[in-house]
Amino acid sequence: ALQRDAYYPELGLVTARVKAGSVEGMYFGDLAANNGRSHSHNDTGSYIIYLDGEPVAIDVGVPAYTRKTFSPERYTIWALQSAWHNLPTIGGVMQHDGAEFKATDHEYSSNDDRATYSFNIAQAYPKDAGVERWVRTVTLDRKLNRVVVEENFRLEKSVDVSLSIMTPRKAAAGAGVLTLTLASGEGRAALVRYDAAALAAHIETIKLDDNGLRDSWGPEICRILLNSKGPVASGKWTYTFAPA
Numbered sequence: 001a002l003q004r005d006a007y008y009p010e011l012g013l014v015t016a017r018v019k020a021g022s023v024e025g026m027y028f029g030d031l032a033a034n035n036g037r038s039h040s041h042n043d044t045g046s047y048i049i050y051l052d053g054e055p056v057a058i059d060v061g062v063p064a065y066t067r068k069t070f071s072p073e074r075y076t077i078w079a080l081q082s083a084w085h086n087l088p089t090i091g092g093v094m095q096h097d098g099a100e101f102k103a104t105d106h107e108y109s110s111n112d113d114r115a116t117y118s119f120n121i122a123q124a125y126p127k128d129a130g131v132e133r134w135v136r137t138v139t140l141d142r143k144l145n146r147v148v149v150e151e152n153f154r155l156e157k158s159v160d161v162s163l164s165i166m167t168p169r170k171a172a173a174g175a176g177v178l179t180l181t182l183a184s185g186e187g188r189a190a191l192v193r194y195d196a197a198a199l200a201a202h203i204e205t206i207k208l209d210d211n212g213l214r215d216s217w218g219p220e221i222c223r224i225l226l227n228s229k230g231p232v233a234s235g236k237w238t239y240t241f242a243p244a
Contacts, residue, residue: 002017002020002021002022002023003015003017003020004016004017004018004019004020004110005017005110007110009106009108011033012031012032012033012103012106012119013029013030013031013032013033014028014029014030014032014115014117014138015027015028015029016028016029016110016115016140017140018140018142019142023050023053024053025051025052025142025145025243026050026140026145026146026147026242026243027049027050027051027053028047028048028049028050028138028140028147029048030045030046030047030048030117031044031045031046032044032045032117032136033102033103034099034100034101034102034103034124035095035096035097035098035099035101035102035124036097036098036099036100036101036102037099039062040097041059041062041079041080041081041082042075042080042082042085042094042095042096042101042124043082043085043087044082044087044095044101044102044103044121045103045119045121045124046059046085046086046087047086047147047149048086049147049241051187051188051241052187052243054182054187055167055168055169055217056167056180056190056241057086057165057166057167057241058166058167058168058217059085059086059166060079060085060166060213060221061079061212061213062077062079063079063210063212063213074097075097079213081094081095082094082095082124082164083164084164084166085164085166086163086164086165087121087164088121088161088162088164089161089162089164090125090129090130090131090134090159090161091129091155091159091160091161092160093125093126093129095121095124096124096125096126101125101126102124103119103120103121103123103124104120104122104123105118105119105120106118106119107119112142113141113142114139114140114141114142114143115139115140115142116137116139117137117138117139118137119135119136120133120134120135120136121134130155130156130157130159131153131155131156132154132156133152133153133154134151134152134153135150135151135153136149136151137149137150137152145243146240146241146242147240147241147242148240149238149240150236150237150238151163151235151237153235153236154233154234155232155233156233157233158232158233159231159233160227160228160231160232161227161228161232162225162226162227162228163199163226163227163237164223164224164225165192165224165225165226166221166222166223166224167180167221167222167224168183168216168217168218168221168222169181169182169183169190170182170183170222171203171222171224173201173203175196176193176194176195177191177192177193177194178191178192178194178201178203178224179244183218188243189243189244190242190244191240191241191242191243191244192224192239192240192241193239193240193242194226194240195237195238195239197229198228198229198237199226199227199228199229199239200227200229201224201226201227202225202227203222203224203225204222204223204224204225205220205221205222206220206221206222207219207220208220208221226239
């Protein structure tokens with residue numbers, strides 16, 4: 001099951017690891033589809049990242065189903081909203097539900113050196129977000145054992161932008177770098193390097209009271225916000241995930 005690469009164009013799904021048959025090193029998966037799939041969340045273009053088979057950036061999942069889960073209030077549940085996936089929030093506006101809110105312009109390539117997946121998530125946001133273009137490119141660099149994420153965007157006007165990174169690891173912030181360690185204290189730590197001239201890191205702790213989520217991730221997770229240092233109308237930001 002540990003294929004080096006997988007691409008499902010009808011789903012918009014890509015997965016890539018350093019080498020086949022091993023969980024050693026970096027791995028990413030990304031589903032750039034639409035927000036109208038059965039049981040879907042508002043999560044088009046959100047990535048997951050693992051190191052040595054252990055989670056670094058996660059999809060939190062869904063709390064236990066209730067009547068609210070299948071009601072008009074479905075997308076008031078925090079774990080289903082894009083701000084609690086590994087995605088941008090643009091001027092306070094999140095992605096919207098519905099099949100018309102989708103990723104476009106998919107490009108995928110893979111070889112022995114790298115696997116790259118690029119797509120435009122502008123259409124996943126409602127018009128009041130004012131997104132003209134938001135091209136996300138996720139690259140697994142097999143030689144350097146790292147995952148590089150590039151956000152290349154243009155907006156109709158300058159607004160504050162936040163990039164969410166959800167992690168079950170303990171997070172500590174330094175100058176332009178975040179250190180993510182497993183709660184158990186075992187395994188390799190992961191580093192997230194970002195441009196501190198353009199972005200400021202903020203770490204939130206989320207206590208989990210849902211038994212299913214606690215079984216997956218433990219009693220708490222972190223949401224890391226990489227916030228723009230003031231309103232922006234365009235940008236090209238790159239940040240990387242790698243072993244410490």
